[in-house]
Amino acid sequence: MLTIKNLESGYAQLRVLKNISLHVRPGEIVTIIGANGAGKTTLVHVVAGLLRPWHGELLFQGEDITHTSPEAMATLGCVLVPEGRQVFASMNVEDNLLLGGTTLRRARGTAAVREEMENQYVRFPVLAERRKQLAGTLSGGEQQMLAMARALMARPRLVMMDEPSTGLAPLIVQEIFTIIAQLRAEGNTVLLIEQNAKAALEVADRGYVLETGKIILQGKASELLANNDVQRAYLGREQIG
């Protein structure tokens, strides 16, 4: 579904990503874990078209997307739930969802958007209760759900989520991860960026560990969970013996 080969990118003079190669297969949850500043957000921004790659190749469903704009990526079916949620704060929940359905409306018309919105209200009942409320007045967890619902409105092929659990209460985090698992059960493909390595690896099929712009480890999520280095660096467990 998504293939990244030898990617390099960064900001101005600063090279953040160094020779990154990874792939995401249809129907799986792939997580990229790593500390602050490892380049996780930079990586998804390059895929989403918000940042230009310096070098390397990006393929989405076999199509070259190395120089594709964000709006074109959304149209191709690759959507990003951005870090910090980025909901349209001064607009109501319904407007936010309708905006998420922009590409769907272009392809299938308004009726399909309305139908998809009802699907999202079923998935996130709390949003249905708050249809007319301004997005900026929602709680952090509700805003995260709105950002996810807005992305799903596009009926995407690949959903990228950048730190969906940041700043949320543990109970809400659990709920978010339950929804991510449910997305896979429905046949969606998810690329999950997380600092919360344990929760991310528990829900994911495969994982990559990013450190200072390089992929230092990759493999099945269960293997990474059991890996001593990962446990020490990201799961906060001291090595015994």
Place this chain on the structure above:
Amino acid sequence: MSPELFFQYLVAGITYGAVYAVVAIGFNIIYNSTGIINFAQGEFVMLGGMIAITFAQWLPLFWAISAAVAITMLIGALMELCCIRWLRNPGILQMLIITIGVSILLREAALHIWGEGIRSLPYFYGDAITAWTFGPVRLSPQVIWVLLACGCIVLALQAFFNRSALGREMRACAVNRTAASLCGIKTHNMVTLSFVLSAGMGAMAGCMISPITYTQYDSGASLALKGFTAAIIGGLGNSMAAVAAGLLLGILEAFSITVVPLAFQDAVAVTLLLLILFIKPHGLFGSSEAARLKAF
């Protein structure tokens, strides 16, 4: 002051105020999509009037005005396409200076095409001395036209932004441009559209007011100043507050001649602008909290 005089001033104030409001909304639309003040806004107003006057020689008034609005919209689109779009990550200052440059260019072009002469559109109904009497008030039919047209523009715009998908997408770009592009909205086109809309509104205002105030190659500047003042009083970016602010400014200006000489009328707007900027820079109807929310 006699009640007759009071109402006369009030009506005059509301008439001018309605035009200021339309110009102010033009400022706001572009501010919302780009974060800049378009200094060529006044030139859109002048162009609307001038082009309509030229076409009115051959065409019925309605078609002359429609053509003027359409052509000014085209000029607005060209301005964005030629001067703003190709810039990569343009700075605010860069864009501001571009709009100042375009405004000078348009003004000089108008001077070249139409000369220095003062022109005006004919009254839409009757002439300069036609008046309808309502109790104590005598109204020129043009006043009714101005108010009707401005009212329709505001309502149409309100409906566009709140009901249509395109309007919703434009609002989304104003609120959060990155998120809008992630939703698949073509943000560049929304910026072009904002220039087109605001040029069209400016041109409309220029046509409405032309029979009353006349049009000259440089008449855009003073209307732009008033519109800008109204936009600031209402709180930048807040289109509906600009309507109230425009009317307020018009009425204050009209009544100011009872206190200060007519020659100082223009100074009223500037004084008000400075006062607002000193005391309440977020505008009468804007709160600093809302402004902070916008920044995120």
